[in-house]
Amino acid sequence: MTIAPTASKAAMVDKDYHWIDAKVTPPPRGPKMLLIDRRLGVAVLGAWRDSDCWTHWCPLPTFEKENENITRT
16 A cells, blocks of 8 residues: 555545546446546545446445444444
8 A cells, every 4th residue: 555645735545546447347336435537536425327427436445354343432
């Protein structure tokens, strides 16, 4: 994992983790995921619909097993 800010310092990114091209690997319909239109460059949290303009998708992160038993207050 290589985490660093973008050149504009507007976001933190993992340079080893990439968007999935929806034409190469179609996303599942229904569950939440990160979606982006590569040309516009703005990511959103949502569900894939074929009628939308998204070009790429990415699954959401998970917690490591050792951190799953955190007590919520």
